[in-house]
Structure formats: structure tokens, C-alpha cells
Amino acid sequence: MTHALLAAHLNPVAMRHAHRHVVAKTVAELAHEGLWAPTPDGDRWSLRVGDVDYGFRAGRHSLDHWQVDPASLRCVVDGEEVEPDALRLVADLAPLVGMDDATTPVYLEEVSSTLAAHAWKVAHQRFSAHELVDASFQEVEAAMTEGHPGFVANSGRIGFGVDDHSAYAPEAGPRVALEWLAVRRTKAHLSTGADITEASLYAELLGDRVGTFEQHLRDLGEDAADFLFMACHPWQWTNKVTTTLAPDVARRDVVHVGTTEPVWQPQQSLRTFLDVEHPERPYVKTSLSIQNMGFVRGLSPKYMRGTPAINDWVAGVVADDPVLQEAGFSVLREFAAVGYSGDVYHSLGFPNGHQTLLSCLWRESPVPRLQGGERLATMASLLHRDTEGGAFVAELVAASGVGGRRWLRAYLDAYLLPVVHCLLRHDLAFMPHGENLILVLRDHVPVRVVIKDIGEEVCLMGDTPLPAEAERIRQDVPEHLKGLSLLVDVLDGFLRHLAATMHEAGVLDADTFWREVAQVVLDHRAAHPELELQAKRYDLFRPRIERSCLNRLQLRNPKQMVDLADQAQSLILEGTLANPLAPFGP
Secondary structure (H helix, E strand, O other), X not given: OOHHHHOOOOOHHHHHHHHHHHHHHHHHHHHHOOOOOOEEEOOEEEEEEOOEEEEEOEEEEHHHEEEEOHHXXXXXXXXXXXXXXXXXXXXXHHHHXXXXXXXXXXXXXXXHHHHHHHHHHHHOOOOOHHHHOOOOHHHHHHHOOOOOOOOOOOOOOEOEOHHHHHHHOHHHOOOEOOEEEEEEXXXXXXXXXXXXXXXXXHHHHOOXXXXXXXXXXXXXXXXXXXXXXXXXXXHHHHHHHXXXXXXXXXXXXXXXXEEOOOOEEEOOOOOEEEEOOOOOOOEEEEOOOOEEOOEEOOOOHHHHHHHHHHHHHXXXXXXXXXXXXXXXXXXXXXXXXXXXXXXXXXXXXXXXXHHHOOEEEEEOOOHHHOOOOEEEEEHHHHHOEXXXXXXXXXXXXXXXXXXXXXXXXHXXXXXXXXXXXXXXXXXXXXXXXXXXXXXXXXXXXXXXXXEOOHHXXXXXXXXXXXXXXXXXXXXXXOHHHHOHHHHHHHHHHHHHHHHHHHHHOXXXXXXXXXXXXXXXXXXXXXXXXXXXXXXHHHOOOOOEEEEEOHXXXXXXXXXXXXXXXXXXXXXXXXEEEEOOOHHHOO
């Protein structure tokens, strides 16, 4: 493909749509975070930022959620109407949030890259929301037009060029050939789940190719027994391993031994791949030194060491809990991981981002768990709108024929009930946003969910005994913040967006939505009187909840929003929001 064709989406029509989308989201989410307060202006709202007057129509919903209509945006500068410009808006807001000369250009670049990604999605949309109802698991995965619902700069991918976007971005739906490396055993570490050996792992992942790789090492004069095998993202090999780790490659501590067939499709998380020809095979997740949504997306060898043990423990908790089993809740185990730590960056004696350059893990696929008549879709799809504004969730409800209220209750029983139960019964909190869960649908109705990304994002907030290798997931979270793992991450982080989408699509009014959410919590409470003390501790019906400001986190430090080892203390909490569950509480 020529360079001109690769950039064909960078045209006035697609970019106008992108600017309006990002400006509308910026206005909405920063109003939600209390950074500014639009004022009523007849049947519209107005807001002045810098020397620009913004006018728009918007719906206001629970949790101070704003649903700004991008098509309604009007921007006026010195009496003259101009087109909305997301970069100008960000440049004008930078002084309001105290961004300095170093962080402002970095964040602006991520917003600009988000605009480019959105323009690409507008120019290349394959499916309407209606057509997605019958699309396959991976067609839905590639069709998503939005990243994290709360973050403005959510598709930055700083480091990818326009050719890389076409080759590796999830929305492009490419078939990728992964690289296989051999890493010297004394400078790397393989960790596996309790039921897996190194030999059984390679047999499953590589089959007969193990012999080919071993012969390649012998041809170089190396002893194949001295090496471990791992997968590597092709971008990472070309742009990082062969440059930033060039001495390691030269001394053959890292050896390229082969390339897979081009059968791997990138998922919404960017660095995770599914084999589309054999989707029952494990996912593979790789280090990728791309800055995206407030982090460089490497993988820590230190974290990889304990990942399978953490997953084994969490999967055991879930399997042994009859309530979770009845709900069909299950975990996709990350069952093996390799981390390379033989580079100079690990010898410095202090943590640094260059220590995440070369790791990978393998995760179970949900496909073998499907029963007759079931299909899969990322939970992020429930917030998806096509370029014409069509809501996928509305199409699912219509196709199901069961009505909005019954559909929502089925979804909440599959998703919310297990999350509440894990919190109250086990002091266990996940990061259960849309991309981290997979819906299992039957006749377009959710019947259960599967959760993934366990190793990096699970948190134990109690004193339950843990295996030594899994101890890092225990966090000392202040008592008053423990309930936020549900109130912020679930209610504010996902359900407020879903409630507004269903309400404005005419599927279900917001009051009924939140009443159903509350009823799930109440029904669980009634069924488990033995957890009454825990229910009072977590106080999910408290009148007000802390306002978590995700965009302020990214504005403060676009390169690393939070300390992953102490995420609770990294939060920015500004004021409170009325809890939509409180009116329906016990």
C-alpha cells in the first residue's frame, strides 16, 4: 500500500468527525470530573475555555454524567463561528490544570494520535451497529470505534507510524505474524501454572517447531538446553529489541529463531493476540513499548514471575465458590509467562521503564468454553456507537426480543453479581471495565461473563492467606476506599455510560436502570445474611461517593498515570457524587 493510501483517512471529512467526537468527550468528561461547569443557555449549554465559546446540546444523567451531542457543537471566537478543534481545547485547558511545559506537548501528541485513530475508524467502518448483532467475536473486536469510555486521549499509540497502525491496530483487524525468540535461561525466567511443565507448554504452543528452533540454536554453536522460547511483537523486535537491546542480541542472550504464520489478530488491549484460524488456542500477550492511554505498554519480568501463581489462586477461589459457579463466572488464566532481565537496565538498582522491554504471557481462550448456540463479544461493545450514532446495546436488546429491563437484569446477574460477591465474600477486587470482560451471549442476551487480565489488575484487600508468589496482589487499602473498587470502577467507570446510552437510545429509562442495579445488590445481600458485616463495611448504598478524576491523572503525568504497585494512593479524588444506588438502599 502506498504512503498516500495509508494516510487516506487524514481528510477533512473524517477529521471533522474526529474533532467533534473528541471535543464532545472532553467537554463531557471534564465536566463530570468537576473541572468546569457548563451553564444553561435556553435548550443548550455553554462553556468558555480560553477565548472560545462552546455551545452544545447535552443530556445530564446520574453520577454527573454528560452526554454531549457532537453534531450540536458550535464554537465561536471573537464573534466568528469556527469548527471545533480538540487540540486547541486541550491547549487552552492546560493552564487550568497546571500542566507544565514538559507534559503539555506529550499530552497534545496523544490527543492528536487519538484524532488520527478516530478518523481512521470513521473512514473504514465495516459494520453498522445493527450489522454487528450477528458479527463474529473478532469482527466485533475490530469494530470498536472508542477506547476507554472515560479517557479523552485513549487511542494514542505513540510510537506507531501510519504504516504500523494499518499493520497492528485492533480496528484495522490485521493478521499478524509474531516473532519467536530464544532467551538465555540464566538471564530469563519461565513461570507456569501448577498443572503445566515447560515441555507441555512448548508442545502446545509450538508442536514440531520446537525441534526447528533448537536446531537453529545448534547451528549457531549454542546449546539449545540453555534457552527458553518466547513470543515477541514484530514492532517490538524491529524497534526495540534490535536497538535498545542490541548488545544482548549480539552476544546471543537473545536470538531470533522463527516467525509464525500471519494468523494473529490484535485485541482491543493492543498487545494481546488471538489466533483467528484456531481461536481455541491460547492468547499471547507481548511487551509493546508504545505509549497508550497514560502508560508505556511494556510487560515487567518481575510481574511475569508471579503471574501464573496469581491466576491459579484466583481461578481456584472462583472455582470453589458455589455462588460464582452458579452465575457462570469464570477466569481466563494467564498460565505461563517468560520475562527477560539480562539487560543492563535491570542492573541499575532502581525501577525504570526500560525493564519492561521483553516479556510475554499466554492466556486461556474463551472459545473452548462455549456451549451450543452461544457466541462471544467484548463487554466494551455495550458502549459502542457506530459513526451514525447507532448504539450496539440497543440493537442487541431489540434482537433479543426480551425488552430492556429483562435484558439488563440478565446482564447484571452475569456481570455485577459476581463482582459484588467477590468483593464481599473474598475482599477481592478486579479492574472490571469493558475491555477486561468477555460476554457470553445466547439469543443476544448475556448469560455469563469471562474475566481476563488478572495478573496485573487484581487486588486482595484482606488477610486471606496467599501463596508466596502471589503476595504482591495484596494491597493495604484504606477502609473508606475499599468500596470504591465497585462504586468507582463499575458504577462510575462503566455503568454510568451504559445507563445514559440505554436511556438516550430509548431502550430503558435511567431510573429503572439504577433501580435494577440496586436490586441485584439487595438480592445478593438478602441471600447472604452471613455477609451483612461486610456489606456494612463496604457500604455500597452510601449517599455519596468520591469523584475519581481519570483524565486529571493522565493530564498530570501522560507517561505513567498511576503507580501500579499502589493504585489506590495514586487516585485523584475531587469532591463527591450522588450515589445512584442510595435511593433504593435498605
